Amino acid sequence: MLTSLDKNLLKEIADIDDIPKGAFNIRKNGQGIERNVTENINIVTKTDKPGIDIIIKPHTKDENVFIPVILSEGMDDLVYNTFEIGEYADVEIVAGCGIHNESDQKAQHDGVHEFFVRKGARMKYVEKHYGEGDGKGGRILNPKTIIEVEEDGVAELEMVQIKGVDETVRDTEVKLHKNARLIVSERMLTYLDQVAESNITVELVGDNSTAQVISRSVAQDDSKQIFHLNMRGHAECRGHIQCDSIIMHNAQVSSIPEITAFHGDAQLVHEAAIGKIASDQLIKLMSLGLTEKEAEDKILEGFLK
Amino acid sequence: MLELINVGVTLDGEDGKVEILKNINLKLDNKKIYVMTGPNGGGKSSVAKAIMGIFNPTSGKILLDGVDITHKPITERAQLGVGYAFQQPPRFKGLKVHELLELSAGKTHACSACDLLYDVGLCAQDYLNREINTTFSGGELKRVEIASILARDLKVALFDEPEAGIDLWSFQRLTETFENMNRNTDTTIVIISHQERILRLADEVIMIADGTVSEITSQEKVLSTIEQFDKNCRCAADCDREGYRNVNFA
Ligand SMILES: Nc1ncnc2c1ncn2[C@@H]1O[C@H](COP(=O)(O)OP(=O)(O)O)[C@@H](O)[C@H]1O
Ligand SMILES: [Mg+2]
Numbered sequence: 001m002l003t004s005l006d007k008n009l010l011k012e013i014a015d016i017d018d019i020p021k022g023a024f025n026i027r028k029n030g031q032g033i034e035r036n037v038t039e040n041i042n043i044v045t046k047t048d049k050p051g052i053d054i055i056i057k058p059h060t061k062d063e064n065v066f067i068p069v070i071l072s073e074g075m076d077d078l079v080y081n082t083f084e085i086g087e088y089a090d091v092e093i094v095a096g097c098g099i100h101n102e103s104d105q106k107a108q109h110d111g112v113h114e115f116f117v118r119k120g121a122r123m124k125y126v127e128k129h130y131g132e133g134d135g136k137g138g139r140i141l142n143p144k145t146i147i148e149v150e151e152d153g154v155a156e157l158e159m160v161q162i163k164g165v166d167e168t169v170r171d172t173e174v175k176l177h178k179n180a181r182l183i184v185s186e187r188m189l190t191y192l193d194q195v196a197e198s199n200i201t202v203e204l205v206g207d208n209s210t211a212q213v214i215s216r217s218v219a220q221d222d223s224k225q226i227f228h229l230n231m232r233g234h235a236e237c238r239g240h241i242q243c244d245s246i247i248m249h250n251a252q253v254s255s256i257p258e259i260t261a262f263h264g265d266a267q268l269v270h271e272a273a274i275g276k277i278a279s280d281q282l283i284k285l286m287s288l289g290l291t292e293k294e295a296e297d298k299i300l301e302g303f304l305k
Numbered sequence: 306m307l308e309l310i311n312v313g314v315t316l317d318g319e320d321g322k323v324e325i326l327k328n329i330n331l332k333l334d335n336k337k338i339y340v341m342t343g344p345n346g347g348g349k350s351s352v353a354k355a356i357m358g359i360f361n362p363t364s365g366k367i368l369l370d371g372v373d374i375t376h377k378p379i380t381e382r383a384q385l386g387v388g389y390a391f392q393q394p395p396r397f398k399g400l401k402v403h404e405l406l407e408l409s410a411g412k413t414h415a416c417s418a419c420d421l422l423y424d425v426g427l428c429a430q431d432y433l434n435r436e437i438n439t440t441f442s443g444g445e446l447k448r449v450e451i452a453s454i455l456a457r458d459l460k461v462a463l464f465d466e467p468e469a470g471i472d473l474w475s476f477q478r479l480t481e482t483f484e485n486m487n488r489n490t491d492t493t494i495v496i497i498s499h500q501e502r503i504l505r506l507a508d509e510v511i512m513i514a515d516g517t518v519s520e521i522t523s524q525e526k527v528l529s530t531i532e533q534f535d536k537n538c539r540c541a542a543d544c545d546r547e548g549y550r551n552v553n554f555a
Binding site for chain 2: 290302
């Protein structure tokens, strides 16, 4: 059953107020508690390990799948999910993990998500991570995302971590075939002594495949962030990585670019920048009557939107 | 009324202290248009920044309606009704045009963002939802900046080279906008400009050179000097002729 605390977590990570319509699977404290399937979208519990298979029929259009995970106590949760997005389907998948930990024991969720985006299919995948609770136990999230996009397929990823996650290592691996397209937008905010690492590797193996990775982060207080964004072009392809960080207080940010071309017609660009909030932006907003703090918040809010 | 009394600004530069403004004395009345002009590097933007509080006066006094604002922070001056459209406005990743205009207008002022954009020659439909990021051209950025000042109820509105990057048609709109503002409000309008069309709006022209007010004069006098100057000399860009010091429109 969903408590009001659970509902609050769901609101934060999936922007839903109640049980969603359409296909969904809600996992709480290591167990599936609610599920719905539709004519086009089936969800099956794995038999060999914890997790589910989400099977979306070819040509399914305009449907959503919600698969949020919530933890409301200290525990270790590990899950393997496999997504099959049928040919020419067009769907949005909303995942995400919310942790409410009042205990002094750590609450950890490690998820391995594997996606097959079949020929001509289009998938938008939204993943939000959120933590709350006053316990001393850490809130730890380590997602691993593996995506294969077949010919003419499109994968769009939105990965957001704004609040309350003490430690995270996120690994994302994507393989793009002929004409396949990838758009990744990552947003991260860390504070106190949080630590976050994001590793994204994109293999462009098919001709005319394209990838765009835009990562924006804000590191505050004593937090640490590390980004390894890596693109490898094995064919005639185009890739662009843009990694932008705002650093504040005593935080640390490393941005480690890597682009490798294995083909004469691969075009790869990496841009990375780390800096504090531009003072002319602050002055501009203050000259409209905002206090320094309000101006700062406004700038960060826009930057992470 | 805004008064600057013997205002001086000295900044800590890379090679020690630099005096960028000295002995600035100005009395600016409500409902008047002042055009500030003079050679590049003369100190025009610095005067505006001293009024806005971006530069802190190291000597002298600034009074707004008799209230000493010399050492008040930027935010407080803004709330008292001082506004400044930057010469080089910043871009904002993620902040949309309508959001900036709402921030400027504040909660009390019921303004229409569409009209504001129209006043600076931008089509609201195309711009309201655009982020003020690197996709904005210099001219577009300037116009949004000007609109953000027009959105406010101000005692003193400072516009720093508003014409830069603006096409002729929008320029026409812009001069009308200044005229309307002058007609419909009591705002003291200060426009930093080298443009003849803007100079023609001036109740008084303030010449700034070498970090101080070199002359306070009328538009007629400045315009006739330019005319004379054009007749006498074809090399206005770098000429030492007498009178040039006061009217460098480089
Ligand atoms: N932040 C600063 N630090 C040091 N010197 C400055 C700074 N801003 C302006 N100046 C100097 O002050 C002088 C006046 O500049 P400014 O007010 O921008 O002139 P104008 O707007 O008339 O072209 C110039 O010599 C300029 O180099
Ligand atoms: Mg200037």
